[in-house]
Structures are given as structure tokens and as C-alpha cells.
Amino acid sequence: MNFMELVQARRSVRAFADRRVEPDKLRAVLEAANQAPSAGNLQAYEIYQVTEPRVRAALARAADQSFIAESPVTLVFCANPGRAARKYGARGRDLYALQDATIAAAYAQLAATELDLATVWVGAFDTATVSAALRAPGDWVPVAILPLGYADELPSASSRRSLDDLVHEL
Numbered sequence: 001m002n003f004m005e006l007v008q009a010r011r012s013v014r015a016f017a018d019r020r021v022e023p024d025k026l027r028a029v030l031e032a033a034n035q036a037p038s039a040g041n042l043q044a045y046e047i048y049q050v051t052e053p054r055v056r057a058a059l060a061r062a063a064d065q066s067f068i069a070e071s072p073v074t075l076v077f078c079a080n081p082g083r084a085a086r087k088y089g090a091r092g093r094d095l096y097a098l099q100d101a102t103i104a105a106a107y108a109q110l111a112a113t114e115l116d117l118a119t120v121w122v123g124a125f126d127t128a129t130v131s132a133a134l135r136a137p138g139d140w141v142p143v144a145i146l147p148l149g150y151a152d153e154l155p156s157a158s159s160r161r162s163l164d165d166l167v168h169e170l
């Protein structure tokens with residue numbers, strides 16, 4: 001698959017096969033995330049790699065989305081606002097750290113697709129409950145939960161706005 005085919009092939013998957021993710025594949029996904037651009041190259045985000053069933057179940061409850069507990073690995077991308085604030089002040093704290101975490105998670109999703117793995121971006125969750133499940137420091141902000149595994153469904157492509165609607169040409 002070339003990159004454009006990869007982008008087209010990615011789907012949100014919410015059903016996972018009972019199959020482990022090979023450690024080298026998981027590492028490749030994390031390496032891809034680690035190549036994401038970040039403001040000032042500060043990498044103002046953190047990644048939790050969660051395999052412990054008890055914690056995955058807690059994340060599923062925090063999001064009220066049971067498929068999270070069914071994936072063998074769950075990645076949680078957190079913004080680390082303090083890391084960006086040191087150089088960029090309020091803009092780093094309020095914007096760049098969130099963007100850093102978001103871009104890294106997007107890279108992880110695409111890398112997973114390349115490796116025949118499946119993910120879905122989970123953004124609807126109770127932040128405090130997720131932080132507690134991770135025992136994350138109070139100033140880190142969970143941004144995205146990515147359940148990761150082998151797909152047990154083949155979703156069809158979802159629609160997109162037309163470029164005419166989306167793009168504003170000046």
C-alpha cells in the first residue's frame with residue numbers, strides 16, 4: 001500500500017478478534033507515533049500502553065464503550081501541558097500539548113493500518129475517570145484512547161464532505 005491507499009484503507013474498528021498484538025508490531029506503532037512533529041520538538045505528550053485487563057475494563061467504563069475492554073492493547077495519548085508551557089507559555093499549555101498528543105495518536109492509527117492492525121479513536125470519555133484508571137499525574141490530560149488489535153469486523157468507508165464544501169479558496 002502506498003500512503004494514499006493507506007489513508008483510504010483506514011477504518012474505525014469497534015470489534016476486535018481474540019488475538020494478541022505481536023510485540024514488534026506494537027513497538028512499530030509506538031515508533032511511528034514518536035516520529036510525529038511537535039511544537040519546538042518538545043513532545044509534550046505521554047503514551048500509556050495498557051494491556052492489564054483490569055485497567056482496560058476501567059477505561060471502557062470511563063468511556064462507556066465496551067469494545068475498549070475487548071482489544072488486547074489500549075493506547076492512551078495524554079497531553080503534558082507543563083512540558084510545552086515551559087517554552088511557549090499559555091499557548092503551549094492550552095494548544096500545543098493537545099496538538100502534539102493528537103498528531104502522535106493520528107500517526108499511531110495510520111501505522112496500525114499499515115501493519116494490518118485496527119484502531120478507533122475514542123474521544124468520548126470522562127477525563128477524571130480515565131486519569132484515575134491510569135494513575136496519571138494531575139496535570140496530564142487524556143486526549144485519545146486508541147484500542148488496538150486485529151479487526152473482527154470490516155466496516156465500509158464512511159462519507160466525507162466534498163472538497164468544495166470543506167476547502168475555502170482565497
Ligand SMILES: Cc1cc2nc3c(=O)[nH]c(=O)nc-3n(C[C@H](O)[C@H](O)[C@H](O)COP(=O)(O)O)c2cc1C
Pocket residue numbers: 010011012013014065120121122123124125155158
Ligand atoms: C476526536 C474524535 C473523537 C472520536 N470519538 C469516538 C468515540 O468516542 N467512540 C467511537 O466509537 N468513535 C469515535 N471516533 C471515531 C469517529 O466516529 C470516526 O473516525 C468517524 O465516524 C469516521 O469514520 P472512520 O474513522 O471509519 O473514517 C472519534 C473520532 C475523533 C477524531
